Amino acid sequence: MPCSSFFMSIPPLRRHAVLSCSGAATRTRRLNWKNVSWPYLEQQTSNYGRFAYQDVSGDDSDREFGSNQQQMCGSTLDNIDDWRWKLTMLLRNKDEQEVVSREKKDRRDFEQLSALATRMGLHSRQYAKVVAFSKVPLPNYRSDLDDKRPQREVILPFGLLREVDDHLKAYGQLKYRNGGIFVSVAMERILRRRSLQLREKQQDWQESPEGQKMLEFRRSLPAHKEREALLNAIAQNQVVVVSGETGCGKTTQLPQYILESEIEAARGAACSIICTQPRRISAIAVSERVAAERGEKIGESVSFFF
Numbered sequence: 436m437p438c439s440s441f442f443m444s445i446p447p448l449r450r451h452a453v454l455s456c457s458g459a460a461t462r463t464r465r466l467n468w469k470n471v472s473w474p475y476l477e478q479q480t481s482n483y484g485r486f487a488y489q490d491v492s493g494d495d496s497d498r499e500f501g502s503n504q505q506q507m508c509g510s511t512l513d514n515i516d517d518w519r520w521k522l523t524m525l526l527r528n529k530d531e532q533e534v535v536s537r538e539k540k541d542r543r544d545f546e547q548l549s550a551l552a553t554r555m556g557l558h559s560r561q562y563a564k565v566v567a568f569s570k571v572p573l574p575n576y577r578s579d580l581d582d583k584r585p586q587r588e589v590i591l592p593f594g595l596l597r598e599v600d601d602h603l604k605a606y607g608q609l610k611y612r613n614g615g616i617f618v619s620v621a622m623e624r625i626l627r628r629r630s631l632q633l634r635e636k637q638q639d640w641q642e643s644p645e646g647q648k649m650l651e652f653r654r655s656l657p658a659h660k661e662r663e664a665l666l667n668a669i670a671q672n673q674v675v676v677v678s679g680e681t682g683c684g685k686t687t688q689l690p691q692y693i694l695e696s697e698i699e700a701a702r703g704a705a706c707s708i709i710c711t712q713p714r715r716i717s718a719i720a721v722s723e724r725v726a727a728e729r730g731e732k733i734g735e736s737v738s739f740f741f
């Protein structure tokens with residue numbers, strides 16, 4: 436006789452361990468539940484996937500609900516009693532998050548079971564032929580409990596798996612550049628446009644007579660000789676320590692080398708640099724100096740904050 440299974444499950448994202456009880460166990464109902472020891476239950480964990488997606492009660496139509504439902508499924512009172520026990524066990528078990536059942540009698544009694552769960556501080560929901568009781572609020576739809584959309588394990592060939600992995604890695608790195616936040620495609624387009632504008636503006640300034648004069652001065656500073664070595668060191672290391680004589684260009688030049696190289700690579704809009712100064716006056720003076728060297732006013736790409 437087809438008999439639905441009772442099992443405890445954790446949704447895919449939070450799945451650590453699952454306790455399940457087979458249909459045979461549920462047929463003997465109350466007695467079995469109270470006598471089943473935890474180690475026995477743990478042995479059932481490997482079947483979770485199949486239980487979760489299998490339509491074990493599919494051939495029982497809902498027409499069977501009716502006058503003979505009491506004989507088929509036992510009395511409502513007994514069912515409520517069983518569930519009081521199951522939900523108590525759920526609350527006591529720190530590793531489990533929810534209990535799911537496909538039994539008809541549980542669907543039949545769902546209203547009372549749901550009220551019981553609410554009184555015990557649990558959440559409940561019915562999904563077509565499945566009832567779920569959970570420690571956390573349940574969503575409107577659960578694909579893993581949808582019999583019409585069974586989820587199957589897909590085994591990919593090794594080569595294809597590696598290809599997918601590479602694509603995912605490349606995608607992750609692309610997103611990570613934008614501050615580790617998953618930005619939308621629209622946001623990426625905005626950043627790209629802004630980066631191109633910054634590059635154009637930087638080129639215009641560097642080609643202007645004032646810009647040329649400023650560049651000449653900057654190239655005369657000792658830091659300029661180390662520009663490429665510094666950018667390489669930053670690209671290859673998490674932390675870089677730079678020491679140099681007073682006035683060589685550590686404060687005003689190094690941050691500009693980074694910003695300029697990012698702008699040249701059309702990534703300027705995603706580049707943020709923070710410089711610290713021990714005094715307000717020096718923070719203002721350095722900001723104004725760097726803004727001037729970039730042909731800008733304070734508040735464009737350079738500013739200060741106390």
Ligand SMILES: Nc1ncnc2c1ncn2[C@@H]1O[C@H](COP(=O)(O)OP(=O)(O)OP(=O)(O)O)[C@@H](O)[C@H]1O
Nearest residue numbers: 656679680681682683684685686687688720721724
């Ligand atoms: N406000 C300014 N006006 C004009 N020139 C400046 C100004 N600030 C810095 N400079 C010039 O830029 C050069 C580099 O200055 P910067 O502050 O970057 O050096 P630094 O290596 O950080 O020095 P320190 O170790 O003393 O902080 C200076 O030698 C100076 O010639």
